[in-house]
Amino acid sequence: MTTRTTASPRLETLPEHTVEVVSDSGEGAQKCGQIFGSVSAKMGNGCWTVEIIPAEIQPPARTPGSASGVRIRIGSEPITNWGDEARLVVALNEQVLLARHRMDALAEDAVILIEDMWATHSDESIRAAWDAAMKEMSGRAYRFVRVPIEQQTLTLTDNPRHGKNMFILGLLAWIYDRDLARVRKQIAHEFRKKSAEVIERNVALMELGVSWAEANVPFRFAVPPPDEQPEMVVMNGNQAIALGAIAAGLELCAMYPITPATSVSHYLGEIFDSVGGIVHQAEDEIAAAGVAIGASYAGKVAFTVTSGPGLALKTEFIGLAVMAEIPLVIVDVQRGGPSTGMPTKVEQADLLAALYGQPGDAPKVVLAPSTMEECFHCMITARRIAEALRCVVVVLTDANLATGVTPFPRPALDARWHSRQPDQRPVTETERPYAWDERLGLSRRFIPGQRGGMHTLTGLAHDEASHVTYAADVNQRASTMRSRKLAVLQSTLLAPPIVGPAEGDLLLVGWGSTKGAIEEAAARARHEGLAVSSTHLSFLSPMQPGLKEIFKGFNQVMTVELNYSDRPGDPFITEENRRRGQLSLLLRAQTLVDIDCWTRVPGQPLRPGQILEEVRERLAKGDAR
Secondary structure, three states: OOOOOOOOOEEEEOOEEEEEEEEEOOOOHHHHHHHHHHHHHHOOOEEEEEEEOOOOOOOOOOOHHHEEEEEEEEEOOOOOOOOOOEEEEEEOOHHHHHHHHHOOOEEEEEEEEEEOOOOOOOOHHHHHHHHHHHHHHHHOOOEEEEEOHHHHHOOOOOOHHHOHHHHHHHHHHHHOOOOHHHHHHHHHHHOOOOOHHHHHHHHHHHHHHHHHHHHHOOEEEEOOOOOOOOOEEEEEHHHHHHHHHHHOOOOEEEEOOOOOOOHHHHHHHHHHHHHOOEEEEOOOHHHHHHHHHHHHHOOOOEEEEEOHHHHHHOHHHHHHHHHHOOOEEEEEEEOEOOOOOEOOOOOOOOHHHHHHOOOOOOOOEEEOOOOHHHHHHHHHHHHHHHHHHOOEEEEEEEHHHHHOEEEEEOOOOOHHHOOOOOOOOOOOOOOOOOOOOOOOOOOOOOOOOOOOOOOOOOOOOEOOOOOEOOOHHHHHHHHHHHHHHHHHHHOOOOOOOEEOOOOEEEEEEEEHHHHHHHHHHHHHHHHOOOOEEEEEEOEEEOEOOOHHHHHOOEEEEEEEEOOOOOOOOOOOOOOOOOOOOHHHHHHHHHHOOOOEEEEOOOOOOOOHHHHHHHHHHHHHHOOOO
C-alpha cells in the first residue's frame, strides 16, 4: 500500500482525463461510475460515460470474463466519445484489470488503484493468479497504488460487495476535487427507492473513501469546467428517448423487455402516468408491436421500443403498419448480433434490417441520432413524420448511446411538438380511407367511430376504399403512393454539414453514435496537416440530399461504421465478393460513387485513435479506394 507523506499531494491540471472503474459483476462499479459522471457533468464538465458489461449475467468471479464497470471521460470542453485509453483505473481485483489490459484499454503509464488483499490472500492459488497477472502486465509502465478497499469498507458494513463502490466513489471524488455536496445529493437520488438508513450508509462509505484518499493518495487531477455555459441537463440516451417521447406527445409505449432497450420502459414507468401516458409490457415482442399499432389505429400516438432480435420478431406487424398506413414509431436500441448475439455489447448492424426487413416493398423512414441530445429531439421528429405521412418511422440508437451519460443544453419545450387532435369531422360520401393525393402520396387518416368512415382494415393489397384487390394497376399505384411519401420527405431535408474543408483527400462518413469519435479523429488528422473532413448522416431513409455533390470534393470517401465488412487482402476476398459496411453499401447504390469503408465489430465503441491510425495508413498508401 502506498502511504503519503505529510507533503501536499501533487496537483496536475488537465484539459481532460479518462478514468475506469472495473470489478466483478455485481460489485456496483457501474453505479459508482455513473454517479461520478453525473456529478462531473452537473459541475459543468464535459462528460461521456460507457458501461463495461460482461457477456454473461453472472460470470465466474475473479476471471477476465467477469470484468464489469464503466469508463468516464471528463473535460473542460464538451466530450463527444469515450476517447482512447484510460489514464486512471480503479480495479477491485487483478483479473478484471487483466481483461482491460488485454484489450489495450489502458494508457501505457496509467495510474492503477487496485485492491491489495489478493496479493497476500490465504489461498495459494489466488496469490499465484495475482503474481501471474502482474507478470503479464509488467511490460507496461503502469503505476500501481494498492488500496485496502475491502478492509476499509468492512469498518462500516458487513457486506463489502454492497459498499466497495461507494468507497471508490469517495476516492475519485477526492482525486478529482468533486463537489461533495453534489455527490451526497446524487447518492440520495440514485438510492431514492431505498431506506434512509441505506442512503446514510452509502454516504458514509463515500466519505470514508474521501478520508482515505486524503491521507494516502499522493496525486490529484484538476479538470476545470468552463466559466460560462447554458443550463444543462444530464442523462443517458434511453432516458433522453423516454423524455423525448413525452415532449413529443406520444401517449403509449408498448414493449417487451430486451437488453439494452429495457431501461426506456423503466424510466417511463416512473413518470409516464403523471402526463397521461401508458407503459404496456406485452407478453412478447410481436404483441408489443400489435398493441402499438392498435393504439395508433384508434387515434392515439404510440411507439414501441426494442433491440435487434425484437425488431426481427416484429417484422410481420411492421409490414402491416406500412400496408395499412398506420403511424408507428419504432425505437431500435442496437446491440451485437446476429441471433441473440452479444446482448450487452454495442454494434450498429441493424440498418439493412430496418430498411429491408419486411417481405415485399415496405418503405419506411429511418433516423439515427448520434448523441443523447439527438435521442431526445429525434423522438419529436419521428412522431411528427409518422403522423404527417401515415408511415412507419424507425429510430436507430445503440448500446453506446443507451447507457452513456452526458450533459446537453436544457431543451426549451414547445407546445408545437405535440400532435394535433385527429380530424374526426364526419366523412363525406366521396372520401376514401386511402384517397391518395397523386402528387404527394398522402391521404386522410380515418379514426374508428368516425361518422361515415367505416371501412375494413386490411394488410392485403387494397384500393382507395380499402377493398381487397389484386388488380395490377391498383397494386402498382398503391406501391407508388406509399413510396412517394419518402420522396416528399426527402425534398424537405437539408444536405448534411461538412466538418472541415469542403474539399480534400479524404472524407469520413458516419452515422449514429460514432459521430464524436469520427469528428475527433478527423480534427486530429487536420492538426497533423492531413486534408481530412467528415460528415454525418441523421436521415438514412430517405437519404439526405446533396451527397453526390459533397463526395465530388474529395479524392477518397470512406464510411466508418460499427458493423462487419470483409477486409481487402484477406483470403478469397476480391472486389467482386467483398461484403461492405452497411452504410457504404447504401451510399454506393444511391450515388454510384466508389465509396470504401472501414468497419469493426469489437463489441465496444470505436476509439478516435483507431480511426486516425487508419486515416494515416490510407493516405500514406495513396490508395484511391
